[in-house]
Amino acid sequence: MKALVGLLCGIVFGVGLAMSGMTDTAKVLGFLDVTGQWIPDLAFVMGGAVLVTLIAFRFVPKMKRPALNPRFYLPATTVIDGRLLGGAAIFGIGWGVYGYCPGPAISALTYLDEKTGMFVVAMLVGMALANKVSPG
């Protein structure tokens, strides 16, 4: 049952990514190109997604437990430190270099462009490297 939930949520998430234009690097880079020919699409993607979570997350994580698991798995850390900001900064640079963040990169594998495959493999290598340098 939990596996089925994973599959269905993944499918809806993937439809959302493709529909919103996040799997199109030209649109993503056009959104980040604020001083050029700005493409505002992604502001609506982010806005729509956050609108839903902002409302629902007032209630959902306050339930006694989720429907199919004994507890919620939420991050315990609250400190804003160099690791968080440094990691986010490096991630943003990579996002701007090619135009994919992790979800859209995986969804875009479906278009069978070998460069997307290279991006995803490099991303996994990057994750493993970061885990070696500072595990956690």
Next chain:
Amino acid sequence: MFAYTTPLIGGLLIGAASVALMFLLGRIAGIAGIVWGAVSAQPDNAWRWLFIVGLVVGPVLYHLLAGVPNPPPSPLPWWQAVAGGLLVGFGVRMGSGCTSGHGVCGIGRLSPRSLAATITFMATGIATVYLIRHLLPEVLV
């Protein structure tokens, strides 16, 4: 029709999937975390692998059923894909999240950490595109 209906509906679907995952499994729909959990063989992992399968299947369904053509392949060179992938992977692992985990779920939970991370990666993303598209060409010419 409002020009941004499609991205807006796409965003609403992303938000809905994130809420469903939280409501049913109590999990944050952060793709970086889900992918890392899957490849590093965490316990109770089937949902992660199937979520990833769903991420790949979803766009197939969308393009097929909506009759929307696939986006054109990136014109950028392969080494830029590799460099971008390495930086994205390293950064999301070090910074504990990406656009979905921090940007959509974290901000939805009103997490100050996620808000700080989102502002940071948006800023460096914008700065990087500015550098590559506008600054470097001027310097190099």
